Amino acid sequence: MIEELFAWTRLDCLPAAQRLGLRREAAALAVRHRRLRTHWAGHIEQTRTALLASARLAIASPHAPRRAWIMGAGLLQDVPLQAMLELFDTVDLVDVCFGPAARAAAARHPGRVHCVAQDVSGVLNDLSCDPLQAAPAMPADAWCASVNLLSQLPLLPCTARLKRGDSEADVERYGAAIQQAHVDALGRVRHACLIIEYAQTRPGAPDEVLLPGLPARLTTGGWTAGPRWQWPLNPVGETAEPTGRAMQAWWRTGTSAHTP
Numbered sequence: 001m002i003e004e005l006f007a008w009t010r011l012d013c014l015p016a017a018q019r020l021g022l023r024r025e026a027a028a029l030a031v032r033h034r035r036l037r038t039h040w041a042g043h044i045e046q047t048r049t050a051l052l053a054s055a056r057l058a059i060a061s062p063h064a065p066r067r068a069w070i071m072g073a074g075l076l077q078d079v080p081l082q083a084m085l086e087l088f089d090t091v092d093l094v095d096v097c098f099g100p101a102a103r104a105a106a107a108r109h110p111g112r113v114h115c116v117a118q119d120v121s122g123v124l125n126d127l128s129c130d131p132l133q134a135a136p137a138m139p140a141d142a143w144c145a146s147v148n149l150l151s152q153l154p155l156l157p158c159t160a161r162l163k164r165g166d167s168e169a170d171v172e173r174y175g176a177a178i179q180q181a182h183v184d185a186l187g188r189v190r191h192a193c194l195i196i197e198y199a200q201t202r203p204g205a206p207d208e209v210l211l212p213g214l215p216a217r218l219t220t221g222g223w224t225a226g227p228r229w230q231w232p233l234n235p236v237g238e239t240a241e242p243t244g245r246a247m248q249a250w251w252r253t254g255t256s257a258h259t260p
């Protein structure tokens with residue numbers, strides 16, 4: 001608790017995101033990253049490797065981007081920044097919340113690393129707006145990466161809408177639209193990487209698919225399936241029942257596609 005409070009004080013957060021609880025979530029995540037670093041090391045390494053594989057494909061292609069736009073990077077836990085700086089002129093770390101590591105990286109590399117405070121869903125200021133209209137465009141000249149972010153995007157906006165009395169069916173549609181808008185926006189840029197939690201895993205139980213239909217839509221939309229791995233999100237002792245996530249990286253290079 002004290003550790004989370006301390007982590008909270010060290011975060012910069014957009015006011016609308018803070019009102020919904022994203023600063024608290026980021027503080028809790030920073031503390032869990034420290035506490036579970038051994039359990040999560042493989043997942044972090046796999047994420048970094050997948051990001052690098054996608055970025056290298058992008059810069060080897062015609063119209064190679066000189067800029068990286070990395071969303072969900074505010075804690076800078078799973079982004080191989082040094083390697084990215086060898087590939088790109090500038091690296092934009094995009095999030096609603098930034099921790100000391102991201103701020104220090106921007107200070108160490110002035111003009112090359114930026115902390116871009118942006119709500120990539122576009123709904124946090126006004127939860128009643130249509131997610132499909134609200135999501136901001138991503139920079140067309142950049143390699144754009146969404147890092148373990150897609151399943152987080154709808155969580156707190158949906159919780160807030162349930163609290164204000166919206167029906168579960170409406171909120172479910174709203175959450176799906178937030179995710180769809182994010183994938184659509186990524187689909188409009190030429191070079192993209194999407195790292196997702198596609199299923200929840202439990203020992204001795206079938207996987208629970210979190211994003212039904214998305215892999216098929218990505219494939220139809222011209223995305224390539226990259227590596228898969230397991231993330232022991234809640235190892236034994238962390239929760240009553242251990243649970244994990246089945247992860248997968250997807251990428252697209254050289255074409256812009258509209259995900260159907």
Ligand SMILES: C[S@@+](CC[C@H](N)C(=O)[O-])C[C@H]1O[C@@H](n2cnc3c(N)ncnc32)[C@H](O)[C@@H]1O
Nearest residue numbers: 072074075077078095096097119120121148152
């Ligand atoms: C689960 S974390 C992703 C993992 C993260 N890359 C890490 O280092 O652990 C989700 C990240 O997305 C950010 N985030 C959540 N909603 C967002 C939004 N609407 N716009 C931009 N970033 C958002 C959170 O602040 C958090 O840093």
